Amino acid sequence: MALFDALQKLKDTASGPFEQATGSPPELYTSPDMLDLELREIFEREWHCPGLAADIAGPGDYVTFSIAGQPVFSIRQKDGSIRSFSNVCRHRMMQLLEGSGNTRSIVCPYHAWTYGHDGTLRGAPHMEKSKGFSKKDFCLPEVRTEIWNGWIYITLNQDAAPVAELLAPVNDLVAQYRMDKYVPCETQDHVWQTNWKLLTENFMEGYHLPVAHKATVGKWIGLDDTVFPDQPNPHFTWQTFTKGETATYGRAADANDYLEGRWRYTTFMPTVFPAHMYILAPDHVWYLSLRPKGVGQVHVRFGVALAPERLAAFPSKEAALRDLVTFFDHVNEEDRFVVEGIYKGAHGALAQAGPLSFLEREIHDFQKYLAIRLCPEKSGAAKVAAE
Ligand code: FES
Numbered sequence: 001m002a003l004f005d006a007l008q009k010l011k012d013t014a015s016g017p018f019e020q021a022t023g024s025p026p027e028l029y030t031s032p033d034m035l036d037l038e039l040r041e042i043f044e045r046e047w048h049c050p051g052l053a054a055d056i057a058g059p060g061d062y063v064t065f066s067i068a069g070q071p072v073f074s075i076r077q078k079d080g081s082i083r084s085f086s087n088v089c090r091h092r093m094m095q096l097l098e099g100s101g102n103t104r105s106i107v108c109p110y111h112a113w114t115y116g117h118d119g120t121l122r123g124a125p126h127m128e129k130s131k132g133f134s135k136k137d138f139c140l141p142e143v144r145t146e147i148w149n150g151w152i153y154i155t156l157n158q159d160a161a162p163v164a165e166l167l168a169p170v171n172d173l174v175a176q177y178r179m180d181k182y183v184p185c186e187t188q189d190h191v192w193q194t195n196w197k198l199l200t201e202n203f204m205e206g207y208h209l210p211v212a213h214k215a216t217v218g219k220w221i222g223l224d225d226t227v228f229p230d231q232p233n234p235h236f237t238w239q240t241f242t243k244g245e246t247a248t249y250g251r252a253a254d255a256n257d258y259l260e261g262r263w264r265y266t267t268f269m270p271t272v273f274p275a276h277m278y279i280l281a282p283d284h285v286w287y288l289s290l291r292p293k294g295v296g297q298v299h300v301r302f303g304v305a306l307a308p309e310r311l312a313a314f315p316s317k318e319a320a321l322r323d324l325v326t327f328f329d330h331v332n333e334e335d336r337f338v339v340e341g342i343y344k345g346a347h348g349a350l351a352q353a354g355p356l357s358f359l360e361r362e363i364h365d366f367q368k369y370l371a372i373r374l375c376p377e378k379s380g381a382a383k384v385a386a387e
Pocket residue numbers: 089090091092093094108109110111112113
Protein backbone atom coordinates (compact mmCIF):
# COMPACT_ATOMS: atom_id res chain seq x y z
CA MET A 1 0.00 0.00 0.00
CA ALA A 2 1.43 3.37 -0.97
CA LEU A 3 1.79 5.94 1.75
CA PHE A 4 -1.00 7.99 0.25
CA ASP A 5 -3.41 5.06 0.59
CA ALA A 6 -2.22 4.37 4.13
CA LEU A 7 -2.87 8.00 5.08
CA GLN A 8 -6.32 7.74 3.56
CA LYS A 9 -6.96 4.70 5.72
CA LEU A 10 -5.71 6.59 8.76
CA LYS A 11 -8.10 9.40 7.95
CA ASP A 12 -11.00 6.99 7.56
CA THR A 13 -10.48 5.33 10.92
CA ALA A 14 -9.73 8.68 12.62
CA SER A 15 -12.95 10.24 11.36
CA GLY A 16 -15.12 7.21 12.14
CA PRO A 17 -16.62 6.22 15.51
CA PHE A 18 -14.21 4.94 18.12
CA GLU A 19 -16.19 1.72 18.50
CA GLN A 20 -15.24 0.81 14.93
CA ALA A 21 -11.64 2.09 15.03
CA THR A 22 -8.71 -0.13 14.13
CA GLY A 23 -4.99 0.28 14.64
CA SER A 24 -3.12 2.25 11.97
CA PRO A 25 -1.84 0.68 8.73
CA PRO A 26 1.70 -0.77 8.94
CA GLU A 27 3.09 1.65 6.32
CA LEU A 28 2.63 4.54 8.74
CA TYR A 29 5.30 2.97 10.92
CA THR A 30 7.69 1.71 8.25
CA SER A 31 7.72 4.32 5.47
CA PRO A 32 10.69 6.73 5.30
CA ASP A 33 8.40 9.15 3.39
CA MET A 34 6.06 9.15 6.37
CA LEU A 35 8.92 10.19 8.62
CA ASP A 36 9.89 13.06 6.27
CA LEU A 37 6.31 14.23 6.40
CA GLU A 38 6.17 13.98 10.20
CA LEU A 39 9.40 15.91 10.67
CA ARG A 40 8.15 18.72 8.46
CA GLU A 41 4.49 18.86 9.47
CA ILE A 42 4.76 17.86 13.13
CA PHE A 43 8.20 17.99 14.73
CA GLU A 44 9.26 21.34 13.22
CA ARG A 45 5.98 22.90 14.34
CA GLU A 46 5.19 21.53 17.78
CA TRP A 47 6.44 21.98 21.34
CA HIS A 48 8.92 19.42 22.67
CA CYS A 49 10.13 18.66 26.17
CA PRO A 50 13.84 18.25 26.93
CA GLY A 51 13.17 17.58 30.63
CA LEU A 52 12.27 19.13 33.96
CA ALA A 53 13.14 22.70 34.89
CA ALA A 54 14.49 21.21 38.15
CA ASP A 55 17.06 19.25 36.10
CA ILE A 56 18.84 22.54 35.49
CA ALA A 57 18.36 24.24 38.84
CA GLY A 58 21.43 26.49 39.11
CA PRO A 59 22.91 29.22 36.86
CA GLY A 60 24.88 27.63 34.02
CA ASP A 61 23.14 24.23 34.34
CA TYR A 62 22.24 23.03 30.86
CA VAL A 63 20.59 20.15 29.04
CA THR A 64 20.89 19.35 25.34
CA PHE A 65 18.16 18.08 23.03
CA SER A 66 17.23 18.27 19.34
CA ILE A 67 14.15 19.17 17.35
CA ALA A 68 13.76 17.59 13.90
CA GLY A 69 17.54 17.34 13.60
CA GLN A 70 18.28 20.84 14.97
CA PRO A 71 20.60 20.52 18.02
CA VAL A 72 19.48 22.78 20.87
CA PHE A 73 20.27 23.34 24.52
CA SER A 74 18.38 24.88 27.42
CA ILE A 75 20.34 26.75 30.07
CA ARG A 76 19.50 28.35 33.41
CA GLN A 77 20.31 32.08 33.53
CA LYS A 78 21.63 34.08 36.49
CA ASP A 79 18.18 35.64 36.95
CA GLY A 80 16.62 32.17 37.36
CA SER A 81 14.95 32.05 33.96
CA ILE A 82 15.59 29.28 31.43
CA ARG A 83 16.49 30.11 27.84
CA SER A 84 17.24 27.83 24.92
CA PHE A 85 19.54 28.25 21.93
CA SER A 86 20.79 26.56 18.81
CA ASN A 87 23.58 24.21 19.87
CA VAL A 88 25.55 24.96 16.69
CA CYS A 89 28.60 27.21 16.63
CA ARG A 90 28.31 30.35 14.50
CA HIS A 91 31.87 29.82 13.20
CA ARG A 92 31.89 26.51 11.29
CA MET A 93 28.84 24.80 12.76
CA MET A 94 30.44 22.54 15.33
CA GLN A 95 28.04 21.20 17.94
CA LEU A 96 28.80 23.09 21.13
CA LEU A 97 27.50 21.20 24.16
CA GLU A 98 26.84 17.54 24.77
CA GLY A 99 24.66 15.77 27.31
CA SER A 100 23.99 17.87 30.37
CA GLY A 101 26.06 19.63 33.02
CA ASN A 102 27.12 23.04 34.22
CA THR A 103 29.28 25.58 32.45
CA ARG A 104 30.46 29.15 33.13
CA SER A 105 30.50 29.83 29.41
CA ILE A 106 29.92 27.84 26.26
CA VAL A 107 33.24 27.16 24.61
CA CYS A 108 33.29 25.59 21.16
CA PRO A 109 35.54 22.53 21.21
CA TYR A 110 36.79 23.29 17.66
CA HIS A 111 38.37 26.81 17.72
CA ALA A 112 37.18 28.09 21.10
CA TRP A 113 34.61 30.67 20.10
CA THR A 114 33.00 31.38 23.44
CA TYR A 115 29.38 32.27 24.20
CA GLY A 116 27.66 33.57 27.31
CA HIS A 117 24.62 31.93 28.92
CA ASP A 118 22.53 34.43 26.96
CA GLY A 119 23.87 33.18 23.63
CA THR A 120 26.03 36.25 22.91
CA LEU A 121 29.46 35.66 21.42
CA ARG A 122 31.99 36.81 24.03
CA GLY A 123 35.28 35.58 22.60
CA ALA A 124 36.63 34.59 19.17
CA PRO A 125 40.39 34.06 19.12
CA HIS A 126 42.51 35.20 16.17
CA MET A 127 39.69 36.93 14.36
CA GLU A 128 41.19 40.43 14.54
CA LYS A 129 42.38 40.32 10.90
CA SER A 130 39.00 39.23 9.54
CA LYS A 131 37.67 42.38 7.94
CA GLY A 132 34.39 43.68 9.33
CA PHE A 133 34.12 40.90 11.92
CA SER A 134 32.10 41.95 14.94
CA LYS A 135 31.18 39.58 17.77
CA LYS A 136 27.76 41.12 18.16
CA ASP A 137 26.76 39.75 14.72
CA PHE A 138 27.26 36.12 15.75
CA CYS A 139 24.96 35.33 18.67
CA LEU A 140 23.40 31.89 18.92
CA PRO A 141 19.84 31.86 17.55
CA GLU A 142 17.36 31.64 20.42
CA VAL A 143 14.72 28.91 20.59
CA ARG A 144 11.29 29.66 22.07
CA THR A 145 11.02 28.27 25.59
CA GLU A 146 8.21 28.02 28.12
CA ILE A 147 8.08 26.52 31.59
CA TRP A 148 4.79 24.89 32.50
CA ASN A 149 4.17 23.17 35.84
CA GLY A 150 7.85 22.30 36.13
CA TRP A 151 8.35 21.13 32.52
CA ILE A 152 10.60 22.82 29.97
CA TYR A 153 8.97 23.12 26.54
CA ILE A 154 10.76 24.33 23.40
CA THR A 155 9.74 24.88 19.79
CA LEU A 156 11.24 26.04 16.50
CA ASN A 157 7.87 27.48 15.52
CA GLN A 158 7.55 31.21 16.21
CA ASP A 159 3.83 31.00 15.46
CA ALA A 160 2.95 28.10 17.78
CA ALA A 161 0.34 29.02 20.38
CA PRO A 162 1.80 29.27 23.93
CA VAL A 163 2.04 26.02 25.89
CA ALA A 164 0.08 27.60 28.74
CA GLU A 165 -2.79 28.15 26.33
CA LEU A 166 -2.63 24.72 24.66
CA LEU A 167 -2.48 22.85 27.97
CA ALA A 168 -4.81 25.15 29.93
CA PRO A 169 -7.58 22.51 30.12
CA VAL A 170 -5.35 20.23 32.23
CA ASN A 171 -3.52 22.90 34.19
CA ASP A 172 -5.47 22.39 37.42
CA LEU A 173 -5.25 18.61 37.16
CA VAL A 174 -1.47 18.75 36.91
CA ALA A 175 -0.93 21.64 39.33
CA GLN A 176 -2.62 19.83 42.22
CA TYR A 177 0.29 17.35 42.37
CA ARG A 178 2.80 20.23 42.87
CA MET A 179 5.07 18.49 40.41
CA ASP A 180 7.32 21.53 40.10
CA LYS A 181 8.60 20.64 43.60
CA TYR A 182 9.45 17.04 42.67
CA VAL A 183 13.14 16.17 42.92
CA PRO A 184 14.78 14.76 39.77
CA CYS A 185 16.42 11.41 40.51
CA GLU A 186 17.39 9.95 37.17
CA THR A 187 17.60 10.84 33.48
CA GLN A 188 18.65 8.38 30.82
CA ASP A 189 18.97 8.58 27.03
CA HIS A 190 18.45 5.45 24.96
CA VAL A 191 17.91 4.47 21.34
CA TRP A 192 15.21 1.85 20.74
CA GLN A 193 14.75 -0.05 17.51
CA THR A 194 11.24 1.02 16.66
CA ASN A 195 9.16 3.76 15.09
CA TRP A 196 8.49 6.66 17.47
CA LYS A 197 4.69 6.39 17.10
CA LEU A 198 4.66 2.82 18.37
CA LEU A 199 6.19 4.01 21.60
CA THR A 200 3.76 6.94 21.87
CA GLU A 201 0.81 4.60 21.32
CA ASN A 202 2.16 2.04 23.74
CA PHE A 203 2.43 4.65 26.44
CA MET A 204 -1.13 5.85 25.93
CA GLU A 205 -2.94 2.60 26.46
CA GLY A 206 -3.38 0.69 29.68
CA TYR A 207 -4.64 -2.41 27.87
CA HIS A 208 -1.16 -3.95 27.85
CA LEU A 209 -0.40 -3.29 31.52
CA PRO A 210 -1.71 -6.52 33.08
CA VAL A 211 0.03 -8.57 30.39
CA ALA A 212 3.28 -6.94 29.25
CA HIS A 213 3.91 -5.52 32.76
CA LYS A 214 2.56 -8.37 34.83
CA ALA A 215 5.87 -8.61 36.71
CA THR A 216 5.92 -4.90 37.63
CA VAL A 217 3.24 -2.17 37.47
CA GLY A 218 0.59 -4.39 35.86
CA LYS A 219 -0.50 -5.95 39.11
CA TRP A 220 -1.22 -2.61 40.81
CA ILE A 221 -3.51 -1.01 38.27
CA GLY A 222 -7.28 -0.96 38.59
CA LEU A 223 -8.15 -0.89 34.87
CA ASP A 224 -11.85 -0.63 35.65
CA ASP A 225 -11.13 2.74 37.30
CA THR A 226 -9.64 4.19 34.11
CA VAL A 227 -11.13 7.59 33.28
CA PHE A 228 -10.79 9.39 29.93
CA PRO A 229 -11.66 13.03 29.17
CA ASP A 230 -15.20 13.63 27.88
CA GLN A 231 -14.00 15.38 24.76
CA PRO A 232 -10.84 14.66 22.76
CA ASN A 233 -8.42 17.59 22.56
CA PRO A 234 -6.35 18.34 19.43
CA HIS A 235 -3.13 18.86 21.40
CA PHE A 236 -3.04 16.17 24.06
CA THR A 237 -4.85 13.22 25.50
CA TRP A 238 -4.95 11.73 28.99
CA GLN A 239 -6.39 9.18 31.33
CA THR A 240 -6.38 8.66 35.05
CA PHE A 241 -6.17 5.37 36.89
CA THR A 242 -5.78 4.34 40.49
CA LYS A 243 -3.23 2.20 42.26
CA GLY A 244 -4.13 -0.22 45.02
CA GLU A 245 -2.79 -0.37 48.57
CA THR A 246 -0.10 -2.90 47.71
CA ALA A 247 1.52 -0.61 45.11
CA THR A 248 5.17 0.20 45.83
CA TYR A 249 4.86 3.45 43.86
CA GLY A 250 1.86 5.57 42.95
CA ARG A 251 0.28 6.51 46.29
CA ALA A 252 0.76 9.66 48.34
CA ALA A 253 3.30 9.43 51.17
CA ASP A 254 1.81 9.93 54.63
CA ALA A 255 3.49 13.33 54.83
CA ASN A 256 1.69 14.54 51.71
CA ASP A 257 -0.85 16.96 53.18
CA TYR A 258 -2.15 18.57 49.97
CA LEU A 259 -3.79 15.80 47.91
CA GLU A 260 -7.19 14.70 49.08
CA GLY A 261 -9.56 11.77 48.68
CA ARG A 262 -9.05 9.56 45.67
CA TRP A 263 -6.33 11.87 44.32
CA ARG A 264 -4.03 10.38 46.96
CA TYR A 265 -3.88 7.17 44.90
CA THR A 266 -4.78 8.44 41.43
CA THR A 267 -2.28 8.74 38.61
CA PHE A 268 -2.71 11.28 35.82
CA MET A 269 -1.23 10.08 32.52
CA PRO A 270 -1.15 12.60 29.67
CA THR A 271 0.45 12.46 26.24
CA VAL A 272 1.28 15.91 24.94
CA PHE A 273 1.36 15.45 21.19
CA PRO A 274 3.46 14.47 19.52
CA ALA A 275 6.07 12.97 21.82
CA HIS A 276 6.00 14.01 25.47
CA MET A 277 4.26 11.64 27.82
CA TYR A 278 4.29 11.12 31.54
CA ILE A 279 2.88 9.29 34.48
CA LEU A 280 2.21 11.81 37.22
CA ALA A 281 1.50 10.09 40.52
CA PRO A 282 1.15 11.52 44.03
CA ASP A 283 4.67 10.35 44.87
CA HIS A 284 6.59 10.41 41.57
CA VAL A 285 6.62 11.46 37.95
CA TRP A 286 8.02 9.26 35.24
CA TYR A 287 8.33 10.66 31.73
CA LEU A 288 9.41 9.89 28.19
CA SER A 289 10.33 12.41 25.54
CA LEU A 290 10.82 11.00 22.06
CA ARG A 291 12.73 12.05 18.96
CA PRO A 292 12.74 9.98 15.77
CA LYS A 293 16.16 8.75 14.68
CA GLY A 294 15.18 7.52 11.26
CA VAL A 295 12.00 5.61 10.60
CA GLY A 296 13.03 2.55 12.63
CA GLN A 297 14.83 4.09 15.58
CA VAL A 298 13.83 6.48 18.30
CA HIS A 299 15.79 8.50 20.85
CA VAL A 300 14.10 7.96 24.19
CA ARG A 301 14.75 10.38 27.05
CA PHE A 302 13.49 8.82 30.22
CA GLY A 303 13.38 10.58 33.58
CA VAL A 304 12.07 10.05 37.09
CA ALA A 305 11.51 12.56 39.88
CA LEU A 306 10.17 11.95 43.37
CA ALA A 307 7.84 14.03 45.51
CA PRO A 308 9.97 15.54 48.28
CA GLU A 309 8.01 13.83 51.06
CA ARG A 310 8.41 10.48 49.30
CA LEU A 311 12.14 11.01 48.98
CA ALA A 312 12.34 11.98 52.66
CA ALA A 313 10.71 8.67 53.62
CA PHE A 314 13.68 6.70 52.22
CA PRO A 315 16.64 6.07 54.57
CA SER A 316 18.92 7.82 52.03
CA LYS A 317 18.69 9.34 48.57
CA GLU A 318 21.06 6.62 47.33
CA ALA A 319 18.72 3.91 48.62
CA ALA A 320 15.75 5.62 46.96
CA LEU A 321 17.61 5.88 43.68
CA ARG A 322 18.82 2.31 43.65
CA ASP A 323 15.37 0.99 44.32
CA LEU A 324 13.59 3.31 41.93
CA VAL A 325 15.96 3.07 38.99
CA THR A 326 16.07 -0.72 39.13
CA PHE A 327 12.29 -0.81 39.17
CA PHE A 328 11.71 1.60 36.28
CA ASP A 329 14.52 0.07 34.22
CA HIS A 330 12.58 -3.16 34.47
CA VAL A 331 9.33 -1.49 33.34
CA ASN A 332 11.12 0.18 30.41
CA GLU A 333 12.58 -3.14 29.29
CA GLU A 334 9.10 -4.64 29.27
CA ASP A 335 7.94 -1.81 26.99
CA ARG A 336 11.01 -2.02 24.76
CA PHE A 337 10.29 -5.69 24.15
CA VAL A 338 6.80 -4.97 22.84
CA VAL A 339 7.43 -1.83 20.80
CA GLU A 340 10.46 -3.36 19.06
CA GLY A 341 8.39 -6.49 18.46
CA ILE A 342 5.58 -4.51 16.82
CA TYR A 343 8.04 -2.72 14.56
CA LYS A 344 9.36 -6.07 13.33
CA GLY A 345 5.81 -7.37 12.96
CA ALA A 346 4.69 -4.33 10.93
CA HIS A 347 7.13 -5.26 8.14
CA GLY A 348 5.42 -8.57 7.48
CA ALA A 349 3.58 -8.94 4.16
CA LEU A 350 0.55 -10.22 6.05
CA ALA A 351 0.66 -7.57 8.79
CA GLN A 352 -2.59 -5.73 9.35
CA ALA A 353 -3.94 -3.93 12.42
CA GLY A 354 -7.19 -5.07 14.02
CA PRO A 355 -9.90 -3.39 16.13
CA LEU A 356 -9.16 -1.43 19.30
CA SER A 357 -10.33 -2.13 22.87
CA PHE A 358 -12.15 0.57 24.86
CA LEU A 359 -8.94 0.85 26.86
CA GLU A 360 -7.16 2.09 23.71
CA ARG A 361 -9.31 5.20 23.31
CA GLU A 362 -6.30 7.48 23.22
CA ILE A 363 -4.86 5.68 20.20
CA HIS A 364 -7.91 6.89 18.33
CA ASP A 365 -7.28 10.43 19.66
CA PHE A 366 -3.71 10.18 18.38
CA GLN A 367 -4.96 9.01 14.97
CA LYS A 368 -7.16 12.11 14.82
CA TYR A 369 -4.18 14.27 15.66
CA LEU A 370 -2.05 12.63 12.93
CA ALA A 371 -4.86 12.84 10.38
CA ILE A 372 -5.34 16.57 10.97
CA ARG A 373 -1.66 17.29 10.52
CA LEU A 374 -0.75 14.86 7.78
CA CYS A 375 -3.73 14.18 5.58
CA PRO A 376 -4.09 15.76 2.15
CA GLU A 377 -6.88 18.27 2.78
CA LYS A 378 -4.75 20.00 5.35
CA SER A 379 -1.72 20.90 3.27
CA GLY A 380 -1.28 18.60 0.32
CA ALA A 381 1.88 17.45 2.05
CA ALA A 382 0.90 13.80 2.10
CA LYS A 383 0.28 13.82 -1.60
CA VAL A 384 3.68 15.33 -2.27
CA ALA A 385 5.29 12.68 -0.06
CA ALA A 386 3.50 9.91 -1.93
CA GLU A 387 4.58 11.06 -5.39
S1 FES B 1 33.42 25.78 14.72
FE1 FES B 1 33.19 26.65 16.67
S2 FES B 1 34.93 27.80 16.95
FE2 FES B 1 35.16 26.99 14.98
